[in-house]
Amino acid sequence: MLIIISIIGKFLKIIIFFFLLLTWFYTFITFFDGILSIDFLRSFIIFITVWRFFLSINAITIRSLINKTFLLITMFSILRFLSRRALAFYISFEFIFIMIFVFLIGWGKTPERLQATFYIFFYTIRFSLPFLVILISFIEKLSIELFLIRFFSYNRFLVFFLFCVFVVKLPLFGFHMWLPKAHVEAPVRGSITLAGVLLKLGGYGLIRFSPSLIVAINKSTFLDILLYISLGGGLYLSILCRRQIDIKIIIAFSSVVHIRIVFLGIFRFSSWGLYGAILIIVAHGLASPLIFFLINSIYKNFKSRRLIIIKGLIILRPRLCIAWFIRCIINLSVPPFMSFFSEICIIGSLSILRVFEWALLAIIGFFTGLYSILLYTSAAQGNPTISSLWRYKKDFFIAWAFSYFICVFFLSSFFIDRV
Amino acid sequence: MLEISVPSTFLADVPIIISIDFVSIIFFYRVSLISRVVFYYRIFYMEEDARKASLLNKRFFLLLFIFVGSIIILVFSGSWVIVIIGWDGLGLVSFLLVLFYNRRRRLNSSLLTILINRVGDCMYILRFIIFFFNGWFFLDGGLIEPALLFLFILFLGASTKRAQAPFSSWLPAAIAAPTPVSSLVHSSTLVTAGVFVLVRFNFLIEPIHKTVAMISLLTILMAGSFALYEIDFKKVVAISTLSQLGFIVYAISIGIWYIRFFHIIFHAFFKSSLFLSTGNLMHYIKGGQDSRIFGSIGYSFFSKLFFTVRCLSLRGFPFRLGFYSKDLVVGLISEEKVRLESIIFFLGCTITIAYRLRLIKIGFSRFPAINSSLELKDSLFFYAPIVILYISCVFTGGLFYFFLPLTELSFLDCVLGLILLILRGLVLYSMPQVYSILNKILTIRFLTKLSAPVPVSSITKIQFLREYTWSEILGGGGIKMIFEYIIKSNKVAQRKGFIAILLVAGILIF
Numbered sequence: 001m002l003i004i005i006s007i008i009g010k011f012l013k014i015i016i017f018f019f020l021l022l023t024w025f026y027t028f029i030t031f032f033d034g035i036l037s038i039d040f041l042r043s044f045i046i047f048i049t050v051w052r053f054f055l056s057i058n059a060i061t062i063r064s065l066i067n068k069t070f071l072l073i074t075m076f077s078i079l080r081f082l083s084r085r086a087l088a089f090y091i092s093f094e095f096i097f098i099m100i101f102v103f104l105i106g107w108g109k110t111p112e113r114l115q116a117t118f119y120i121f122f123y124t125i126r127f128s129l130p131f132l133v134i135l136i137s138f139i140e141k142l143s144i145e146l147f148l149i150r151f152f153s154y155n156r157f158l159v160f161f162l163f164c165v166f167v168v169k170l171p172l173f174g175f176h177m178w179l180p181k182a183h184v185e186a187p188v189r190g191s192i193t194l195a196g197v198l199l200k201l202g203g204y205g206l207i208r209f210s211p212s213l214i215v216a217i218n219k220s221t222f223l224d225i226l227l228y229i230s231l232g233g234g235l236y237l238s239i240l241c242r243r244q245i246d247i248k249i250i251i252a253f254s255s256v257v258h259i260r261i262v263f264l265g266i267f268r269f270s271s272w273g274l275y276g277a278i279l280i281i282v283a284h285g286l287a288s289p290l291i292f293f294l295i296n297s298i299y300k301n302f303k304s305r306r307l308i309i310i311k312g313l314i315i316l317r318p319r320l321c322i323a324w325f326i327r328c329i330i331n332l333s334v335p336p337f338m339s340f341f342s343e344i345c346i347i348g349s350l351s352i353l354r355v356f357e358w359a360l361l362a363i364i365g366f367f368t369g370l371y372s373i374l375l376y377t378s379a380a381q382g383n384p385t386i387s388s389l390w391r392y393k394k395d396f397f398i399a400w401a402f403s404y405f406i407c408v409f410f411l412s413s414f415f416i417d418r419v
Numbered sequence: 420m421l422e423i424s425v426p427s428t429f430l431a432d433v434p435i436i437i438s439i440d441f442v443s444i445i446f447f448y449r450v451s452l453i454s455r456v457v458f459y460y461r462i463f464y465m466e467e468d469a470r471k472a473s474l475l476n477k478r479f480f481l482l483l484f485i486f487v488g489s490i491i492i493l494v495f496s497g498s499w500v501i502v503i504i505g506w507d508g509l510g511l512v513s514f515l516l517v518l519f520y521n522r523r524r525r526l527n528s529s530l531l532t533i534l535i536n537r538v539g540d541c542m543y544i545l546r547f548i549i550f551f552f553n554g555w556f557f558l559d560g561g562l563i564e565p566a567l568l569f570l571f572i573l574f575l576g577a578s579t580k581r582a583q584a585p586f587s588s589w590l591p592a593a594i595a596a597p598t599p600v601s602s603l604v605h606s607s608t609l610v611t612a613g614v615f616v617l618v619r620f621n622f623l624i625e626p627i628h629k630t631v632a633m634i635s636l637l638t639i640l641m642a643g644s645f646a647l648y649e650i651d652f653k654k655v656v657a658i659s660t661l662s663q664l665g666f667i668v669y670a671i672s673i674g675i676w677y678i679r680f681f682h683i684i685f686h687a688f689f690k691s692s693l694f695l696s697t698g699n700l701m702h703y704i705k706g707g708q709d710s711r712i713f714g715s716i717g718y719s720f721f722s723k724l725f726f727t728v729r730c731l732s733l734r735g736f737p738f739r740l741g742f743y744s745k746d747l748v749v750g751l752i753s754e755e756k757v758r759l760e761s762i763i764f765f766l767g768c769t770i771t772i773a774y775r776l777r778l779i780k781i782g783f784s785r786f787p788a789i790n791s792s793l794e795l796k797d798s799l800f801f802y803a804p805i806v807i808l809y810i811s812c813v814f815t816g817g818l819f820y821f822f823l824p825l826t827e828l829s830f831l832d833c834v835l836g837l838i839l840l841i842l843r844g845l846v847l848y849s850m851p852q853v854y855s856i857l858n859k860i861l862t863i864r865f866l867t868k869l870s871a872p873v874p875v876s877s878i879t880k881i882q883f884l885r886e887y888t889w890s891e892i893l894g895g896g897g898i899k900m901i902f903e904y905i906i907k908s909n910k911v912a913q914r915k916g917f918i919a920i921l922l923v924a925g926i927l928i929f
Contacts, residue, residue: 122895
């Protein structure tokens with residue numbers, strides 16, 4: 001027990017140190033005139049990135065090549081969030097996907113994995129090349145900071161491509177097919193990276209470019225269509241989740257359902273919605289790596305990710321089961337967690353809608369609850385399919401899970417204070 | 420009213436209010452007393468099942484503790500932000516408590532419980548749209564004309580927790596929980612949370628009083644007809660909660676919420692003690708729940724005595740606990756002019772008395788299924804909680820009477836009492852013939868079918884082949900298919916000499 005506490009203490013110290021350092025940057029170096037800069041939003045997203053890094057290096061020990069790519073991913077994701085020039089942003093933005101490509105393909109060569117790599121590559125590259133074209137066409141204006149350019153006062157046609165390059169990475173419903181495939185085929189570190197960093201990329205970009213986007217698509221039918229895509233897609237995917245058999249696919253779809261709210265929040269163009277979107281990005285970035293961590297620790301024992309095989313967790317590992325329960329109910333938007341506050345911010349910022357949309361929101365909420373609870377019960381209850389001996393008797397992951405939970409809890413209170 | 424303003428720049432208008440007034444203090448007193456007694460009873464209960472497994476015991480204690488903690492948060496809440504913390508906590512922890520033992524039947528009933536509560540939570544989150552739109556969080560001050568839609572959402576959301584007419588199927592299912600838990604659920608925590616919100620914010624639902632009255636009367640009738648037909652002992656006790664809650668909500672709908680508030684408290688006392696003594700009785704017959712095997716009055720005499728006395732107080736026998744609150748309401752309604760609503764209300768009252776009598780008649784007048792020599796040794800934790808609650812049932816009614824606002828203690832009119840008695844007899848003796856029809860139409864079994872298998876089967880009708888759906892066909896899979904088709908057709912064209920034919924055709928055309 002003492003060992004666990006000391007380990008938690010060490011890592012918390014490191015993380016708090018990073019956090020303080022970043023806020024210090026924020027207070028003193030806002031007018032830093034260079035390639036990189038830092039502010040409030042960036043400091044939080046970088047905090048998530050670093051946190052995810054420490055979580056995932058404890059998840060599994062792997063080969064050196066993968067280790068190197070993993071370090072590169074972390075470095076470039078930090079660089080990406082810090083950068084304020086167009087070229088640095090673009091290069092660090094796209095380099096991560098190349099690294100993910102290496103990361104996936106280096107892990108094995110089954111046809112499904114090949115398909116997953118092609119999916120992730122082509123879905124993202126299809127829209128990032130037009131983004132490069134946009135950047136080149138504005139090349140004489142790029143000497144100042146990237147996010148200050150009002151692109152669409154010049155050309156409203158470009159809105160679609162700039163929009164899509166981030167929406168693919170969110171991902172919005174319709175652009176999401178690469179996500180479940182990549183999650184299924186990726187190792188645990190890859191999944192944690194995908195959930196913790198890559199999905200934040202789209203949200204970050206949309207928040208940064210929202211002053212540009214507001215000119216082009218405010219009060220247009222395009223926005224209404226997107227709203228309905230978001231709502232209907234949420235409903236469709238939350239019903240789809242109920243029918244899945246692989247835990248990782250459920251988590252992938254559920255993160256699409258969860259992150260859909262970010263989209264709703266940003267494109268209401270209100271301050272409540274914007275802050276709700278930031279909150280939900282942070283909440284999702286803290287919570288979804290945790291579930292992949294827990295899935296990994298379950299997988300090591302059951303040697304499967306099928307729902308019919310993983311049974312009786314509450315008999316085998318009651319303490320792990322508590323962490324599993326807490327993680328499952330974070331999706332439900334339950335009060336003490338951050339996801340609740342972010343969700344009510346965004347739902348409040350939707351202001352008044354029609355009754356049909358209210359009903360849609362309520363039904364999505366219900367089905368989200370349904371699959372989250374079924375995910376908990378199907379893993380926790382029932383007769384265990386393996387004997388009670390666990391091969392990996394490290395309580396380390398439990399300690400991690402708990403410290404993680406405490407951090408989520410702590411940060412939520414911080415956010416109410418600060419934001 | 421104590422307001423804690425959080426120093427924040429952004430969420431400035433979210434107040435965190437803790438209200439301390441007579442409602443919350445009395446509620447807190449009641450919750451703490453009952454939960455203390457139930458915690459005593461827990462020691463006896465867990466000794467049987469898990470003497471060796473201390474982890475189970477610990478988990479049970481923790482869950483009960485969180486359960487009671489969240490109702491206390493709810494009780495002291497003054498704004499909706501605080502209400503939802505307690506509200507969600509109650510729903511989730513009750514789910515875990517029903518699921519406490521790893522059995523299939525318990526799993527089903529706990530899923531029914533949590534999913535119906537989840538409907539209420541969804542309604543609750545939707546309410547925040549109107550909060551933000553109107554700019555108020557505290558409903559005490561700054562109240563603008565609330566929209567009718569909001570009221571319906573508020574009412575429906577609250578009725579999931581208190582198991583009103585469309586959502587009442589989870590309450591009989593939730594008796595799969597351990598006995599201490601169900602005594603807490605039915606008396607002071609989960610079910611009364613829904614009523615407490617209505618009591619606290621009763622001024623809000625004034626425009627929809629008609630609907631509230633209709634739904635509560637429907638609930639009373641439904642619960643009564645179900646209980647008249649049921650032989651499961653614990654289930655009848657659970658169903659009686661439903662009809663009592665219907666009573667309370669009906670009284671709120673005619674505008675006398677303060678008397679009903681006291682009835683909630685009294686009801687909590689005798690309902691918790693009823694459940695605990697039911698647990699004792701079940702303990703004698705090794706956990707059986709069929710009321711026909713409970714044996715005659717001679718076996719386990721004191722438990723049955725306590726049970727019967729509490730049934731009396733639930734019925735509103737003079738100078739018992741239920742009398743002080745129930746008699747007032749019935750008297751007030753009888754003074755009004757006769758309407759259809761009040762007739763249905765009196766019918767509901769008589770049904771309540773009838774199924775109580777039937778339960779005692781069946782339960783306590785037959786031969787026992789198990790020999791009395793198997794009676795287990797009684798411990799202190801077996802009897803002490805029930806005796807404490809018994810004393811509170813008998814004596815606290817008079818004490819609470821002084822807290823009531825100025826009302827006269829009205830005995831029922833003599834004629835009305837006679838009518839009630841005659842109706843009671845009629846209900847008892849025409850029971851199987853008349854009520855089998857009512858039972859089929861109105862019962863909770865119908866609602867259970869509606870709420871559980873229909874949505875589940877409709878979901879299973881939607882077939883998906885894993886993640887490959889039409890969104891895949893619109894995305895990468897579709898493009899792959901198109902390319903494959905082009906390549907294939909190209910191959911066919913080259914092999915069969917279509918190109919030559921096309922060339923010839925082209926030359927002929929031009």
